[in-house]
Amino acid sequence: MLADPVLQAGAPEVIVGGAALEADVRWVHVSDSAGVARLLDGGELLLSTGAGWPSAPDALREFARALHHAGVAGIVVELGSGQTGIPDAVAEVCRGAGLALIALTREIKFVSVTEAVHRSLIAAQTDALHERQRLHELFTALSLQGAPADVVVAETARALGAAVVLENLAHEVIAHETLRTPVAEALGQRADADRVPVQARGVRWGTLLALPGPAHPAGRLTVLEQGATALAFGCLADGGDAEWSLLAHRGIIDDLLGARFANPADIAARLASGGFTLSGRLCHGIVARGVESTADLVDRARQAGGAVVAAHGGGDAVALLSLPESAPLTDALVARIAGPTRTVFVGPAADDVLGLLASLRAARDLAASDRAEGGPRVRRVDDRPLERFVASLRDDQRLLAHSERMLAPVVAYDRERRGDLLEVLAALVAHPGNRSAAAAASHLSRSVFYQRLTLIADLLGADLDDGETLAALHLALSARRGAAHT
Known part of the structure; x- marks a missing residue:
């Protein structure tokens, strides 16, 4: 005024x-x-x-x-x-x-002041009514569409122009939208947040929090209450909050692999908010093939004294596993956690967030390069020195340039003719001393396999019997798989 x-x-x-x-x-x-x-x-x-x-x-x-x-x-x-x-x-x-x-x-004239104030108040009240109606329509639509919790949280944050966090009753973060605020900073401010319960029919599932931010025409608590109501409807429709834990795990995994965290402190804060700690622990990234549900994997890991964050995708369970230092991840423990009939790919041990991220990426790269039938098996990146080396240089442009330069003729041939030369070359470097096994891995007869090798040698102008050439091709293929997987 x-x-x-x-x-x-x-x-x-x-x-x-x-x-x-x-x-x-x-x-x-x-x-x-x-x-x-x-x-x-x-x-x-x-x-x-x-x-x-x-x-x-x-x-x-x-x-x-x-x-x-x-x-x-x-x-x-x-x-x-x-x-x-x-x-x-x-x-x-x-x-x-x-x-x-x-x-x-x-x-x-004091009457002019009175009129000006009253005009402003009436305008503010009208804006508040319109905004409440807009919010009601927004969150009703989200409820009717069955929007997942992370979408409701994101819409609530955008409506408020402030970071919003959804917690369960154990104060574990289920979903968050921090807008431009670093994740670690936002999660550290939860004590100062406005908060409303997420509950319906006498059952409480969690709390929706809004960090300090600008005033809202409809009132910050009104916006939070609308969001909490939409979340409660979602819990009623899904029969409880079981989906929340899966959502929290999937969000962490997706954000990690999508590099959506600004710095390691954000990763550590997000993991810690779900009860996953690295300090004084043995941590690994793992991929378990053929797991239909991550819930059993999470339960078995906890029974073994570990903490786990797991998500399901493409027929594989991708997980972060934290164990006490006194309980190293033996093959027996892997089988106990993932199930005795699973093939599991284990990344190197890590003691910080960047190491853990590298471990998870390395495990995924190894799983992507190994589609062999058979077994339950435990495959470790530590036993595959080339895979580990390539994973450590994942973002090195020189390695990527080497891969592109060396494989370019083969890649162009496959693209233009829908060929399978890259697969044949991968089988060759995987079985460098046994071309019969390489042919079998390619599902080709030996005669057809040898014809493909002759074509590859001509395209590359290289001797495929030379050890250094095979090593360079193996490195190029591994780098290409890593880049494509990323």
């Missing part, structure tokens, strides 16, 4: 300002009475000439204290006929109480 042209016409002088100017104005009251405090309900902007104010300093202090106790938003005094200056006693009380005090040095 101080910036409104109506008040600016009075050449206002701020006697007490600062944080006091942030007070909300609920209404305007015009009075010169010394007993006006008893007529106020709180939140009023008092307009006065001060003509009826007491003159004694002690009485003025008591008058100002009464206004403060009544909850007045601020005092605007027009100097001239009533007061030639703001009494020191009044200014003293207002400074101590943090109560806005403004002097108008020119005469204005």
